[in-house]
Amino acid sequence: MLTEFKIPEVGENISSGTAVKINVTVGQAVKKDQSLMELETDKATIEVPSTVSGVIKEILIKEGTRVKVGQVIMKIDDGAAAAPVKPVAAPIQQSTAPASKAAAPTVAPAQAAKGASMIIEFKIPDVGENIRSGNAVKINVTVGQAVKKDQALLELETDKATIEVPSSVTGIIKEILIKEGTKVNVGQVVMKIETGATVPAAPAFVPKTTAAPAPTVTAAASQPAALVVQTPIIVTKEVAAAPSVRRLARELGINVGQVAGTGPGGRISKEDVKAHAKRLITAGPVSAAVATPPLPDFAKYGEVERKPMNNIRKKTAEHLANAWSSIPHVTQFDKADSTQLENLRKKHSTPEKKLSITPFLMKIIAAALKEFPQFNASVDMASGEIILKKFYNVGIAVDTPNGLVVPVIRDVEKKAALDLSQELNTLAEKARDKKLTIEDMRGGTFTISNLGGIGGTNFTPIVNWPEVAILGVARAQIEPKFDKASGQFTPVFMLPLSLSYDHRLIDGADGARFLRWICEAIEKPTLFSELG
């Protein structure tokens, strides 16, 4: 789909600028966030990043052209058929407090509860990947001070940023075990906080707003607009930034206190402010929409238990959330008469070794993928290319006590169904024994999720990114089938199938054709002698 790229809003007082440099040419593939052009305004020269990945189809301006905010300057083909995304340049948003990104602080009860009160050991929470320690640059509380949940207790300066560390509880600071300037490690106990009946309960929702909303007023420079009411950003902390840099930050609607300085002593440069602005433009309002609101206090309604997610659960959550949000999903449903497949399965099953239909489906999938190569592919939006794979590795979703894993069976088209069954059993066993290696789970080109063993009439699987399609298999049911020749209903096994696919690459008709092809293959009596 062709996206009209417009000059984004780069600051309230900036309504136009000069396109001093255009960094791309027609036909060039661009990635999301890649700088398309340099916009020179009265205040600064700003790099304007692309909001989509795609190919530049048309450039409507020349270098040196005066452009206005909102003006369409390029057309970018993002490669999708009818992309549901309408890329509109995002206005700069006040970023949320860095603290909101920090994981919930870990709390360990230090001693048994005395009556209603209890002393909590407050530990430095896990603030982000690879951050093991930091400097407690500022301690915001004193011993004896009452604090609320989410109130910033201290400022932790890490290699990446200075983060406000919020209290995990409401209570009274009993002891502060560190001094300002102390180096602290994640997990280190830094304060002791007494919680209890003497302290008013924390409100369920504490808004973590450390930044004032961006001012939203424009006025003609030459006229005193009497009713202009700006709410200036309040910069609460001392910042190492030159007056001109602080001024630029205000003009761009950025709280300079939130900009990470890269200069000596953490000094913030003009470039630091622009880089921060660019990140905000790129993130846009999406980040605000995706930001998870704080959870209510469930304990108010009954007993709860909190337990940590294991690694598989964490990875599954991340992976599926990413797949779900980045792939435009469509799910196609169909049913196949699997009577003959059932017979075949039973024929090869022994009382000791029960065959599943999965290995047979794998063979059919491999054949279908050869027939429909776009289902054995990946999408490279950055370069605007489709990657077609000439190998057929099918992943099988396996339910284990620890969670979902997807071992991959390679070169399915070269293996016999019974061998596949053998290999599948081995892998499933390894999965349940937690013995799968990373290699066992890599390199898949298509995934099958068979829930038929459990039941269900149908479901909508999520595409296993970076693959583009997944087959869901539910439980086969005996249904009456009308036979035209005899004019009678005969009982047959009908197998419900669902195919979820990436609509960026696969059109609806192809999705329907692909699944129909699979159904017909299942129904084709001679198939397995052909497939071997």
Next chain:
Amino acid sequence: MSTEHTKLVVIGGGPGGYAAAFLAADMGMETTLVDMEPNPGGVCLYRGCIPSKALLHAAKILSEARDAKEIGIDFGEPKIDIDKVRAWKNKVVSQMTGGLGVLSKQRKINFIQGRATFVSSDAINIKKTTGEEITLTFDTAILATGSTPVTLPFAPSSPRILDSTTALNMEDIPEKLLVVGGGYIGLELGTVYCELGSTVSIVETMPVLLPGVDRDLGVILENRMKKHFSAIKTNTKVNKMEEIKDGIRVTFQDKDGNLSTEDYNKVLVSIGRKPNSKNLGLENTKVTVTPRGFVEVNPQRRTTDPKIYAIGDIAGDPMLAHKASHEGRVAVEAIAGHKVAFEPQAIPAVVFTDPEIAWCGITETEATAQGRNVKVIKFPWAASGRAVTLNRTDGLTKMLIDPETERILGVSICGVGAGEMIAEGVLAVEMGAVVSDLKLSIHPHPTLSETVMETAETFFGLSTHIYRPKKA
């Protein structure tokens, strides 16, 4: 009574008000400036900074001529024509205020000489000095009415009781002068009268002169003043003042409650200044006035009345001309819709005594009060070649450094020319300079500014002109 309209009215033509009005006009706003004087300038030019600095210049010539004896030059006793000194001082004032009047006209600012009072949130009444009265409606107003000296309630009404304004008028050189209040105004004017020939005593209720100023700087000044001033009475209150023949009889009370009396020809009362927020009709607007008389403002200097801004002394401490001008410019830019705020990291302060004391950013006294961890580095001027050539080694350059980031948080200087030198400190603090930046910037030799560089070197224990044995 006629009614007129203006886009922007600035009430008060001091360094805050005229800076605001001039910028507004330059930015294309139709601007009206209201002040009681015939020209812009305000207290600063008419009755403050400028005339006092002119007289301090005269005082400096006298003290240098006197000190010259030490190096073999004797001018003899100076002959002072006080009428001529006053006339020269007045010329300085009229030259500068007249210049501002021209600049105002060139910018086509509607300058109205008169007194303004608010009748509502969008109109003021102006009583012009010509007697005419008008109503002026406005889109936006900037309040820049400044401050006035605080008076002692028990002081008799007498021409022998001076405030900073009448002291600058220099009617005569009293034989014996008492300065009540050891703040910067009292010390500056006391210095002027002392050098012009008065016998000057200073009385201060606090234990030290210049309360709030770092002691290591204040003590250098005090040591020199003790040589020239008749008496410095700290920890002492003035209980009573009565007019007698040829003078004022003053009753003192020391910290133990002991009373004493002494007679003076004149008494200068310089115990502080208060904001001019009364009799302005602010009760007819939505402006909020604090109990201390300041007008509440936001970082853009907008008051609680969206159409009214306030800058300078009336908008809060410190009451300094350069702070007012900066605020004035910020307010005008805010009114024009620019996203700006008054957010200095360092407002310099200068006491124009001999030696001068100047500081910016955080002071050691403030850091101690806040319990803030700072590294304090000092460089005594005895190690400065330039100070030795000036025969003025009574000086100290001091720097406050953040031990974590090595950023310069504050600079304080006592010594001749400290007021000029502090600008480098302001730049360092505002730019977020680290101590290495000052150390690695070449400073001209031989100048007092080298003390700034050498203070920075001292931070690393490597100053050229100070030897510090290495710890074993």
